[in-house]
Amino acid sequence: MKLSRYLLSRIGFGLVVLFALSLFVFLLFYLAPGDPARAIAGDKANNELLEQVRQNLGLNRPIGEQYLSFIGNLLQGNLGFSFRNQLPVTGIILDRLPVTLSLVVGGVVLWLAIGVPIGIASARRPGTVRDRAGQTFALLGISFPTFVLGMMSLYLLYFLPTRAGFPIFPPSGYVPLTEDPLQWAWHLILPWTTLALVTAAIYARLTRGQMLEVLGEDYIRTARAKGLTERRVIYKHAFRSAMPPLVTQLGNDVGFLLGGAIVIEQVYGLPGIGNLAVTSVQAQDRPTIIGVVLVGGIFIVAVNLIVDLCYVLLDSRIRTAS
Amino acid sequence: MALIDVRHLTVDLPSEDGTVHAVQDVSFAVEPGEFFGIVGESGSGKSVLVQALLGLIPGARVTGEAWFDGRDLLALNDRDLRSLRGSAVSMVFQDPLSSLHPQYTIGAQITELIHTHRSVSREQARTMAVDMLGKVGIPDPTSRFGFYPHQFSGGMRQRVMIAMALVLEPKLIIADEPTTALDSTVQTQILELLRNMRDEFGVTILMITHDLGVLSRVADRVMVMYAGRRLEMGPRAALFAAPVHPYTSGLLRSSPANYTPGADLVPISGRPPSLLEVTTGCVFTPRCPQAHEQCAETPPVRRYSDGAEAACWLDVSGKAASVLTDTAAQAVVNSHPAAEPAGDPVEPIIRATGIEMVYRNRRRSSARVLDGIDLTLNRGETLGLVGESGCGKTTLARILAGLIEPTGGTITLAGRSTRGLGRAEWKAVRRDIQLVFQDPFGSLNPRRRVGSIIGDPYRIHGTVSRHERRSRVQGLMELVGLNPEHYNRFPAQFSGGQRQRIGISRALALNPAVIILDEPVSALDVSIQAQILNLLSSLQHEFSLSYLFISHDLSVVRHMCDRIAVMENGRIIENAPTEQIYRAPREEFTQKLLAASTFNTAPVTEIARTLVPVVAGGPGLVRENVA
Numbered sequence: 029m030k031l032s033r034y035l036l037s038r039i040g041f042g043l044v045v046l047f048a049l050s051l052f053v054f055l056l057f058y059l060a061p062g063d064p065a066r067a068i069a070g071d072k073a074n075n076e077l078l079e080q081v082r083q084n085l086g087l088n089r090p091i092g093e094q095y096l097s098f099i100g101n102l103l104q105g106n107l108g109f110s111f112r113n114q115l116p117v118t119g120i121i122l123d124r125l126p127v128t129l130s131l132v133v134g135g136v137v138l139w140l141a142i143g144v145p146i147g148i149a150s151a152r153r154p155g156t157v158r159d160r161a162g163q164t165f166a167l168l169g170i171s172f173p174t175f176v177l178g179m180m181s182l183y184l185l186y187f188l189p190t191r192a193g194f195p196i197f198p199p200s201g202y203v204p205l206t207e208d209p210l211q212w213a214w215h216l217i218l219p220w221t222t223l224a225l226v227t228a229a230i231y232a233r234l235t236r237g238q239m240l241e242v243l244g245e246d247y248i249r250t251a252r253a254k255g256l257t258e259r260r261v262i263y264k265h266a267f268r269s270a271m272p273p274l275v276t277q278l279g280n281d282v283g284f285l286l287g288g289a290i291v292i293e294q295v296y297g298l299p300g301i302g303n304l305a306v307t308s309v310q311a312q313d314r315p316t317i318i319g320v321v322l323v324g325g326i327f328i329v330a331v332n333l334i335v336d337l338c339y340v341l342l343d344s345r346i347r348t349a350s
Numbered sequence: 351m352a353l354i355d356v357r358h359l360t361v362d363l364p365s366e367d368g369t370v371h372a373v374q375d376v377s378f379a380v381e382p383g384e385f386f387g388i389v390g391e392s393g394s395g396k397s398v399l400v401q402a403l404l405g406l407i408p409g410a411r412v413t414g415e416a417w418f419d420g421r422d423l424l425a426l427n428d429r430d431l432r433s434l435r436g437s438a439v440s441m442v443f444q445d446p447l448s449s450l451h452p453q454y455t456i457g458a459q460i461t462e463l464i465h466t467h468r469s470v471s472r473e474q475a476r477t478m479a480v481d482m483l484g485k486v487g488i489p490d491p492t493s494r495f496g497f498y499p500h501q502f503s504g505g506m507r508q509r510v511m512i513a514m515a516l517v518l519e520p521k522l523i524i525a526d527e528p529t530t531a532l533d534s535t536v537q538t539q540i541l542e543l544l545r546n547m548r549d550e551f552g553v554t555i556l557m558i559t560h561d562l563g564v565l566s567r568v569a570d571r572v573m574v575m576y577a578g579r580r581l582e583m584g585p586r587a588a589l590f591a592a593p594v595h596p597y598t599s600g601l602l603r604s605s606p607a608n609y610t611p612g613a614d615l616v617p618i619s620g621r622p623p624s625l626l627e628v629t630t631g632c633v634f635t636p637r638c639p640q641a642h643e644q645c646a647e648t649p650p651v652r653r654y655s656d657g658a659e660a661a662c663w664l665d666v667s668g669k670a671a672s673v674l675t676d677t678a679a680q681a682v683v684n685s686h687p688a689a690e691p692a693g694d695p696v697e698p699i700i701r702a703t704g705i706e707m708v709y710r711n712r713r714r715s716s717a718r719v720l721d722g723i724d725l726t727l728n729r730g731e732t733l734g735l736v737g738e739s740g741c742g743k744t745t746l747a748r749i750l751a752g753l754i755e756p757t758g759g760t761i762t763l764a765g766r767s768t769r770g771l772g773r774a775e776w777k778a779v780r781r782d783i784q785l786v787f788q789d790p791f792g793s794l795n796p797r798r799r800v801g802s803i804i805g806d807p808y809r810i811h812g813t814v815s816r817h818e819r820r821s822r823v824q825g826l827m828e829l830v831g832l833n834p835e836h837y838n839r840f841p842a843q844f845s846g847g848q849r850q851r852i853g854i855s856r857a858l859a860l861n862p863a864v865i866i867l868d869e870p871v872s873a874l875d876v877s878i879q880a881q882i883l884n885l886l887s888s889l890q891h892e893f894s895l896s897y898l899f900i901s902h903d904l905s906v907v908r909h910m911c912d913r914i915a916v917m918e919n920g921r922i923i924e925n926a927p928t929e930q931i932y933r934a935p936r937e938e939f940t941q942k943l944l945a946a947s948t949f950n951t952a953p954v955t956e957i958a959r960t961l962v963p964v965v966a967g968g969p970g971l972v973r974e975n976v977a
Contacts, residue, residue: 247451255466
């Protein structure tokens with residue numbers, strides 16, 4: 029009973045956030061300096077043409093009416109029309125979504141696979157060489173700006189081999205998964221690795237801290253006193269309790285990146301949502317900017333909802349509350 | 351043959367400050383089916399000792415031998431030791447909430463143990479677990495099997511732990527402070543359960559505790575540890591009635607559970623030594639009232655005809671030894687006549703009528719924490735407030751101190767109602783009521799110097815100029831037995847007992863009329879407890895203080911209080927002079943509390959002892975097993 033109420037309240041909260049975001053974005057559109065009609069019609073347009081554009085877009089209707097139709101369109105999945113591309117924004121974003129999704133999903137898998145084991149290994153023997161090495165890695169990863177690491181890997185793994193006549197990796201671009209899975213992965217390896225190295229460091233530290241705390245708990249001593257193998261103590265008992273903060277962090281990171289991994293997409297020339305955000309800001313393509321912001325918001329809300337669901341699975345106290 | 355035979359066990363723990371010599375040359379043997387108790391204060395090495403036996407302390411350097419069932423535990427490899435843990439030797443820990451994994455059902459945790467050591471089907475494991483849960487007194491074990499630890503009460507959780515410890519029918523159960531975290535009536539139930547399980551399954555129990563009273567009720571034999579050494583060992587009757595070692599008698603005399611009306615507690619002066627250095631001679635010498643030159647040399651283990659053994663130069667053979675009459679006379683007695691109320695006894699300093707506290711949450715349901723409390727505290731009197739955890743005693747204390755506002759009822763302080771007081775007026779009232787908290791570690795800000803912590807009341811109330819503050823604070827420190835030169839130290843540099851003195855001196859700063867003491871000695875060791883209790887009573891006499899003394903420990907309350915109010919479920923069910931409560935408790939609940947808090951030892955006044963010749967062997971060990 030209480031559980032469904034908890035989930036409903038989380039969903040309701042997410043909807044409120046999205047509504048607030050849509051209002052904010054709309055006001056930004058409406059109040060920002062510059063005339064959208066002129067942006068569409070071009071500098072040389074005469075007043076008559078401008079007036080016609082305004083008429084077509086409903087720009088001279090009252091603000092409340094405009095907001096209602098904006099929301100109405102939104103609910104139908106219509107994010108408006110990109111003046112620059114002469115295409116519906118929804119379509120543009122949907123085209124680019126697989127790119128960002130591929131980048132983020134692969135990156136997540138890789139950074140968890142690197143960061144979490146390093147953190148666990150460090151926590152099992154704090155203060156040893158293994159721990160110090162893990163921590164040094166973490167410090168390096170945290171201090172490296174993404175673009176530096178990206179440029180470096182491009183230089184070392186693409187530019188140098190290619191100049192020497194042995195091209196290993198493609199320089200940039202994206203091949204859809206449905207077209208050629210091998211090429212898809214091939215093109216994404218460098219972006220994935222870069223994303224993973226930068227982020228894994230944070231997860232290694234977080235995992236280490238959590239594990240150290242949990243390993244000091246009384247129930248870990250109980251587990252050892254039961255005669256369980258150290259492996260089982262670490263993974264079944266300790267890591268289980270160390271997970272919730274990791275899930276929270278993961279939710280934040282994934283939600284944020286799905287709204288556009290701007291730097292990585294720029295460095296590797298991936299036509300994802302981050303790339304779209306940059307180009308549409310440069311072109312002052314307001315409907316597209318609004319679309320990107322809203323989609324990013326939807327992702328963050330959705331991922332946080334999933335995180336809340338995970339809490340229910342991870343925490344017996346939430347699950348059994350009655 | 352002994353089930354477990356520990357010989358010359360030494361455990362060194364490397365730490366940042368150097369090697370901690372946690373256990374030094376301890377030997378003992380436990381017979382099959384025996385209930386063996388190890389008693390010691392914090393830092394005595396008792397927990398380290400048993401955990402080291404099972405290889406549960408990473409990084410410890412363990413030497414000696416520990417023969418269990420024909421095998422030396424200390425010589426086993428990880429794998430073999432692991433196969434013994436949980437199946438042949440199992441453990442029960444102090445805090446059953448933190449010792450069970452919060453995210454797995456108790457059933458899963460018990461069957462995990464079964465599957466680790468036995469190849470049985472899931473259904474068989476489940477049946478075994480449910481059976482055992484039923485045997486340890488979990489009602490409706492089949493459905494409780496799928497419950498999580500937080501869905502049980504403290505006592506039930508400890509039963510679950512015990513069920514887990516018993517399910518594979520081990521030969522030995524090591525119980526490390528199994529009752530310390532529980533209410534006293536629940537303590538009794540758990541002790542009974544342990545003893546019944548011993549009788550039913552023939553399991554041997556090795557129980558560790560700091561609480562002599564607990565062991566006096568259940569143990570067959572008791573070993574006393576201090577600063578990593580074994581000082582005394584013997585059958586329960588002999589040890590409690592006529593202890594051989596001065597430390598054991600000191601512990602018994604400082605325990606309020608051993609109360610004889612009118613007598614004062616005799617604390618053991620000083621505090622335990624640092625374990626970073628190895629002392630030669632007897633470790634207890636600096637605190638021993640009977641120390642002499644010989645004690646600088648390693649004492650022999652003397653063994654007596656009644657089974658008592660002690661590492662001490664004193665030879666008590668042939669003497670009539672009794673704890674409370676004989677040796678007590680030799681100690682410094684911090685004595686005061688029984689409390690005589692100072693000031694006007696007619697007008698109570700606190701009068702609370704009809705205090706109610708109801709917490710409501712958003713969904714209509716409400717919790718009535720306090721239900722019509724009537725309470726008076728007379729001037730110069732100590733009123734004890736006892737009850738089990740959750741009965742509302744701390745809430746009441748906070749209400750009386752003005753920290754939270756009750757939802758109903760009135761409080762008058764020295765004849766003045768506190769209802770509708772403004773902020774400034776409350777601030778003035780607070781000078782008269784001060785609090786001392788239970789946890790001497792959590793209640794002092796670790797980043798602030800002791801001098802400024804104690805001086806806080808002066809600063810807040812602006813009563814003393816900056817220049818004068820320092821000398822006033824140092825005066826307070828002296829008053830409570832702290833060295834005034836330690837003005838600039840941080841709390842971490844003080845021991846638990848000293849920190850509680852800091853808390854007391856802070857409470858005294860503004861010359862209050864009332865001090866509310868919320869479990870002031872519960873976190874302290876027995877020998878330190880007595881020091882603090884004596885300090886409190888001498889301060890009361892010097893400054894005509896009124897105390898509201900909150901405790902779950904009836905023996906402490908009996909020692910300190912003129913009157914006792916017993917709380918249950920947010921009500922005061924009985925309120926009477928102390929001795930009346932003890933002689934003729936009216937309520938059933940009070941009787942239960944009393945039964946759970948008494949020492950179960952008949953004072954023996956005459957024991958004729960003879961020294962038993964000891965076969966040549968190293969000090970600290972009686973080589974009875976050497977053929």
